[in-house]
Amino acid sequence: MSTSIRKRAADDGREPAPTAALGLPAASALVIGSIIGTGVFALPSALAPYGPISLVAFVAVTLGALALAVTFGALSKRVPASGGPYVYAREAFGEFTGFLNAWSYWITAWAGNAAIVVAWVGYVEVFVNTGHDKWASVLIALTGLWIPAAINLTGVRNMGAFQVITTVLKFVPLVFMATVGLLFIDPDNFGAFNASDQSALGAVSAAAAIALFSYLGLEAASVVASRVREPGRNVPRATVYGTLACAVIYILGTLAVFGTVSHGRLGSSTAPFTDAANNIFGGTWAGDAVAVAAIISGIGALNGWTMLCAEMPYAAARDGLFPAAFAKLRGKNGVPVFGIVASTVLASLITVFSYTRFEDVFTKIVLLSVLTAVIPYLFSAAAQLYWLLVRGRESLTPRALARDVTVTALAMAFSYWSIQGSGYQTVYYGLFVLLLGLPVYVWLKRDRGEYGERRRSEPAAEAGGSELRAPETPAPAKRISRGLPTNRTGGLRKNINLRHHD
Secondary structure, three states, X not given: OOHHHHHHHHHOXXXXXXXXXXXXXXXXXXXXXXXXXXXXXXXXXXXXXXXXXXXXXXXXXXXXXXXXXXXXXXXXXXXXXXXOHHHHHHHHHOHXXXXXXXXXXXXXXXXXXXXXXXXXXXXXXXXXXXXXXXXXXXXXXXXXXXXXXXXXXXXXXXXXXXXXXXXXXXHHHHHHHHHHHHHHOOHHHOXXXXXXXXXXXXXXXXXXXXXHHHHOOOOHHHHOHHHEOOHHHHHHHHHHHHXXXXXXXXXXXHHHHHHHOXXXXXXXXXOHHHHHHHHHHOOOHHHHHHHHHHHHHHHHHHHHHHHHHHHHHHHHHHOOOOOHHHHOOEXXXXXXXXXXXXHHHXXXXXXXXXXXXXXXXXHHXXXXXXHHHHHHHHHHHHHHHHHHHHHHHHHOOHHHHHHHHHHHHHHHHHHHHHHHHOOHHHHHHHHHHHHOHHHHHHHHHHHHOOOOOOOOOOOOOOOOOOOOOOOOOOOOOOOHHHOOOEOOOOOEOOOOOOOOOO
16 A cells, blocks of 8 residues: 555545555465365365265365456456455445445354364364363363464564464475375275265265365455555465465375275274374374474464454445444554454354353354355355456457356356355354344444435545545445446446446
């Protein structure tokens, strides 16, 4: 963000936009660290009941995730602003849709942190609290939540440095299994290609329902775009490069584990990468090293998602679509303190509840967090498809347009598939939680004194009369029916009957 823009923001009473501190390596590490948490270390065991045919499902899911990554990359080039799915939906479909996306994603972020930290505790207790005392586990979990929060509170530069370090450290054993581990594969370990009682198509679909959830977090760089240097260039690259790196690690690492641990043992393993490492080297030291990597991986994922917990509501609050407290930046580093603390408190409460009350309730909340992440994915893909169909002919060659429409359609199909894989009950509760945002939206609109869509001639309603929108966030598109439509260079559009948000 340029100095002149930051100065204008200060002059008209707004909080200045945060300084961009993340380069391409740190942004890529944020994507990788958000995708790869602790779940990858248990993924082969979850897929084992289906046999090697689950790798076919994994490849199909990976193609869908890459299509979504490319879609986010294209969106971030056009709208290089913080908020990611929120700002894309708002630009295309208006404020209310943008609010629902921000609300849905915020729930994903803090509820997902609770899920990550509970899995993380399991690896920590390989070394401490081996008797699994409940209150000791709670203390470990709360420590795991608040260490990343403390790092984020010191500023985005420290957060980015920590993310790079943990990403490199977590990658060492995973890259080893995805490369050297392949040399120790024994074909006899694979077992039947389709180990389930289902048809090949049924086994692939069932395995895909598990693998679909492995790529959550690929949108991380787009959510914090204003924190990234040269966002129009680096956010798309970080999104695609980070997703590609995870895809290679996931597929080759899972293949190596399938080939180094017998099928009968893999299905009951609670630490498949640990078992694979022990089988390759003998003894237990290699397995303990993998457990350490899982601990590092989990704390790195929590570090990245804690940032996302604050950045999404920050972007929406700057536009008046989330409580104003989320838009306040503190200190010279511009830290959204309220968003970090509030989200970590909520994650802490749900974590304590999961240890002291009903574990199946916690499991449902985990599935719910997955669903609430996929909803913004779907709206983002829809926003890109909308732009392609309305404006694509003006900006792209027929061949490029056909390519981009195909990729976006695949991203939408991936999103629908993810929703279907969440299960009917999760979708039911997900809709309920999503609609809980309605009273919040009514409250925000009441405070702004607005009814319906804001007219172009009306200023944003804010105490003191100043514009609430962040300097880095594009203004909502105007409806064509309210004036002559123009393209980005100021010329008239070719078809004035179309209604489009630019």
